[in-house]
Amino acid sequence: MAKGAHGSRQAAWEFFGTELKRRRENAGLTQVDLGARVFVSGGYIGQFEQAIRKPQLDVAQRIDDVLQTDGFFDRLWRKLIQDQPYEEYFAHVAELERLATKICEFEPALVPGLLQTPEYARALYVASNPFAAEEYIEEQIRARMDRALILKDATRPVYWAILHETALRVPVGGAATMAAQLDRLAAMVREHKVLVQVLPFVAGAHPRMGKMMKLMDFEDAPPTVYTEGVHSGNLLDEPAVVKRVQGSYDLLRAAALSPEASLALIRTAAEDHRRCARPT
Template identity: 70%
Template sequence: MMGDTGRRRRSGPRQAAWEFFGAELKNRREEADLTQAELGMRVFVSGGYIGQFEQAIRKPQLDVAQRLDHILQTDGFFERMWRKLIKDSPYADYFAAAAELEALATQICEFAPTVVPGLLQTAPYARAVTIATNPLAADEYVEEKVAARLERAHILKDATRPVYWAILHEGVLRLPVGGRATMAEQLDHIAALMRTRTVLVQVLPNEEGAHAALGGMMTLMEFEDAPPTAYAEALLSGNLLDDPALVKRVQATYDLIRAAALSPEASLALVESAAEDYRRCASTT
């Protein structure tokens, strides 16, 4: 059973809709006289995963929803509901499922080679990134995306927040997204979170560039009562990985990058120094 933390995070109308999805899955499975293990075998996931889908602890990926429809002969019901829930998400289609899991994680480890991770972004930084990727978007669209990103970061403010560990490539600190003032504010925000021990951040220095080539943006998530999951993101695309062998490989890659990163103390000094450089340059222009 999930603890109080999981139950508190799993609230709201979207979660209620996923719970309906899970209840329907259980009803249709029992009507088909299948155990969780038997259904899992037929749709190529474990029986434990079927149980997590039914409890709305974990959300299935699209291909699993499609196979559920095929095996349970539900005429596309689970695929249609899955698409509706993802469409209504404030996040990009390829990230929506990862965002759902992020709110349930007990530990999150990220590597960011180009931009500040969403959970650490300030509003001006998030706005600059959104406009850069959507230059013709209406203000309402931009503000919706910024608000959704800031809402995600609320999990770091909870008393029962997940353990959060991020590795930033030094280039993330040096790229003036949104201008010098925005970057100074952004790096001050990260430094404040580091000083209060809300998050653990390390910087991968430019001298370790080969390690940055090991992968793009990657996230590893651990859960109280579910297997770990990895998420890898590239330009306008993302892959949620829950195959144990693949997750293990992503973890190994992350460990190599972490080993090459600066210590948390040296990383904080570098973040603060970069913020001061931006602030000094902004004041002279």
């Protein structure tokens, strides 16, 4: 995604916020008043108006109902989300990643999207979309690589990933692609851009080992949790839920190998894949 495209979309969300503020004030409502009527906090309404956060669709629809705007915010929300190269359930998460000061992620079977090489990402998209046009596959890969640019910025978030050893061993895209992916992962760790731990097979069962989770912290907003299912996702910010998920993540972190031992296992797995890729 070109930076210009992102700037244009951000300007559109700022228009959304400006219109929300104007119409709220015309209705004689404070941010707290409107928040109470659409079941979010007044602080959230302020963040919507400043384009710091984007509302979920159901919130935009409730705003239309309260302000009697004849579906204006519903239609604008849908237009902005449709312009995203992501699935609807993930578009808001991609926006929040750019704003996060810290991202903690657990992946039970795959290398996380922010750490993937183009070849690894291609293998995943082709496997899940075997009849898709090449243009669609390329667009999805570009979008994923653009997301990963946040880890190269000077203001990049602290990024802490825990991977199950399965993610190192399954040869996504073949042995050569997998070796290159793990080499890239190891390089990012050595460059101190990310911190990665591995939950090894020998750790045995864990109550959360099969559930992907992403926790995000922000400078001026409450933390959120994102979990994903089959063609669906849940973005949660209820404090009690976030606290429970953080506890689950802490337990995974305690069971995982140290960063140093994890890096050694990543390198070993890369060499194992490389040997499989060599002609016999």
